[in-house]
Amino acid sequence: xxxxxxxxxxxxxxxxxxxxxxxxxxxxxxxxAQEFETSRMTIQKALEMLTYEGLIYSEQGRGTFIKSNVSAxxxxxxxxxxxxxxxxxxxxxxxxxxxILKNELRLPNAEEQEKLQLAKTEAVYDVVRLRFLNEVxxxxxxxxxxxxxxxxxxxxxxxxxxxxxxxxTLNLKIxxxxxxxxADQPNQMxxxxxxxxxxxxxxxxxxxxxxxxxxxxxxxTTRHRYDMGSITTITQGNH
Amino acid sequence: xxxxxxxxxxxxxxxxxxxxxxxxxxxxxxxxAQEFETSRMTIQKALEMLTYEGLIYSEQGRGTFIKSNVSAxxxxxxxxxxxxxxxxxxxxxxxxxxxILKNELRLPNAEEQEKLQLAKTEAVYDVVRLRFLNEVxxxxxxxxxxxxxxxxxxxxxxxxxxxxxxxxTLNLKIxxxxxxxxADQPNQMxxxxxxxxxxxxxxxxxxxxxxxxxxxxxxxTTRHRYDMGSITTITQGNH
DNA sequence: AAGTGGTCTAGACCACCTG
DNA sequence: AGGTGGTCTAGACCACTTG
Numbered sequence: 295x296x297x298x299x300x301x302x303x304x305x306x307x308x309x310x311x312x313x314x315x316x317x318x319x320x321x322x323x324x325x326x327a328q329e330f331e332t333s334r335m336t337i338q339k340a341l342e343m344l345t346y347e348g349l350i351y352s353e354q355g356r357g358t359f360i361k362s363n364v365s366a367x368x369x370x371x372x373x374x375x376x377x378x379x380x381x382x383x384x385x386x387x388x389x390x391x392x393x394i395l396k397n398e399l400r401l402p403n404a405e406e407q408e409k410l411q412l413a414k415t416e417a418v419y420d421v422v423r424l425r426f427l428n429e430v431x432x433x434x435x436x437x438x439x440x441x442x443x444x445x446x447x448x449x450x451x452x453x454x455x456x457x458x459x460x461x462x463t464l465n466l467k468i469x470x471x472x473x474x475x476x477a478d479q480p481n482q483m484x485x486x487x488x489x490x491x492x493x494x495x496x497x498x499x500x501x502x503x504x505x506x507x508x509x510x511x512x513x514x515t516t517r518h519r520y521d522m523g524s525i526t527t528i529t530q531g532n533h
Numbered sequence: 534x535x536x537x538x539x540x541x542x543x544x545x546x547x548x549x550x551x552x553x554x555x556x557x558x559x560x561x562x563x564x565x566a567q568e569f570e571t572s573r574m575t576i577q578k579a580l581e582m583l584t585y586e587g588l589i590y591s592e593q594g595r596g597t598f599i600k601s602n603v604s605a606x607x608x609x610x611x612x613x614x615x616x617x618x619x620x621x622x623x624x625x626x627x628x629x630x631x632x633i634l635k636n637e638l639r640l641p642n643a644e645e646q647e648k649l650q651l652a653k654t655e656a657v658y659d660v661v662r663l664r665f666l667n668e669v670x671x672x673x674x675x676x677x678x679x680x681x682x683x684x685x686x687x688x689x690x691x692x693x694x695x696x697x698x699x700x701x702t703l704n705l706k707i708x709x710x711x712x713x714x715x716a717d718q719p720n721q722m723x724x725x726x727x728x729x730x731x732x733x734x735x736x737x738x739x740x741x742x743x744x745x746x747x748x749x750x751x752x753x754t755t756r757h758r759y760d761m762g763s764i765t766t767i768t769q770g771n772h
Numbered sequence: 773a774a775g776t777g778g779t780c781t782a783g784a785c786c787a788c789c790t791g
Numbered sequence: 792a793g794g795t796g797g798t799c800t801a802g803a804c805c806a807c808t809t810g
Contacts, residue, residue: 558776
């Protein structure tokens with residue numbers, strides 16, 4: 295492990311255990327460099343990590359301070375706002391299953407070509423899945439994914455988790471995701487599969503997910519029963 | 534301006550203008566250091582900036598690459614997923630006004646004490662505002678804010694933007710925000726003020742907003758007409 | 773083995789805040 | 792003026808990937 299990560303871990307623990315005064319500043323960088331027998335640059339990389347984690351902040355000419363919401367943060371189980379997919383989110387807490395309503399290989403339409411940056415000739419998977427939480431249907435997920443990334447997409451994979459398949463079998467990493475969240479009245483499918491009554495709305499999430507190398511990997515729309523799911527986001531201000 | 538920021542700006546422009554091959558790697562760090570007549574550490578800080586912006590990524594032993602979604606990104610006006618409040622979001626595009634339905638100074642209840650990290654004795658403002666976009670009501674915002682941060686909260690401020698007041702008058706900076714987004718059936722107030730029919734849902738956002746120093750500054754619930762507003766988020770994976 | 777990025781050093785000077 | 796963090800240097804060695 296890199297030295298600056300070790301140092302960051304040590305300082306993080308001290309902060310969480312209250313070993314540093316919550317009011318006053320942290321020891322100055324020069325002192326920390328002496329204590330950890332390293333250079334100031336290395337200390338700065340460690341502090342930079344903790345800054346991105348939202349634990350501390352620095353002000354030029356004043357010092358480095360602990361954010362006062364640190365105690366509140368430890369109550370939330372929110373590490374970072376990272377996309378994990380539905381399956382992993384509920385791991386261990388409940389059983390998640392999927393019915394595959396559609397799994398088709400076809401050519402993309404104009405919108406899909408644009409969103410997934412594909413040529414007319416590059417095929418996509420068009421997959422619709424009904425997802426169950428503890429045997430109760432809670433969302434319908436409609437995904438368009440480029441065939442060139444996924445290769446052979448079997449029902450076995452779809453029944454489990456596409457994200458698991460991506461990371462473990464294809465060894466690809468998720469990068470950025472753009473999501474648009476809105477509320478909507480239930481449509482015909484929602485009423486049929488999610489058993490929504492006309493007055494029971496859905497929460498709709500339309501997202502484009504990119505791999506770490508920037509290739510678009512999924513363009514999807516998911517509709518959740520309003521009483522079975524909400525989205526949590528953490529937005530960091532500028533550092 | 535810092536040298537590494539200048540260099541980052543130069544490289545960013547080159548990438549956006551297509552001066553670097555989209556397939557191959559960027560010039561190696563040593564070459565860039567020579568070109569910009571600087572040290573490798575400074576080049577690394579510049580590249581680090583572009584990495585956090587989602588423009589490039591590096592792989593140890595291979596090189597630094599341009600993400601292939603760069604062209605798609607420039608279509609979106611999304612720089613970073615920063616919270617700006619409703620007023621600024623629509624600046625110039627439409628007129629935003631507020632009716633103040635309630636503006637009360639009182640003591641916090643147990644939930645508010647916890648969310649805002651307040652003592653029983655510290656007063657809060659309890660504000661309900663009906664927001665109009667081009668004279669049409671589109672959301673109801675219910676905010677609880679600590680009086681010790683805001684000082685005197687006049688109706689003049691509330692009619693405009695609290696976030697503007699924070700930044701410009703109080704010189705405080707927004708830090709992190711936690712938000713929970715869900716869909717809901719319209720309640721009595723939604724039906725009265727947003728003119729929702731029973732089958733017209735609302736998009737609800739419950740958020741806790743912290744200042745840069747970690748003090749909680751707002752605990753609020755906003756309900757939007759489903760056909761007037763959606764939330765867009767950008768989630769970065771791990772770098 | 774060669775070439776890439778990742779980390780680290782031991783200094784230095786600058787920018788900013790506070791008394 | 793003194794003390795803080797912010798930036799920068801000119802090297803060095805390490806970790807990883809590729810031919």
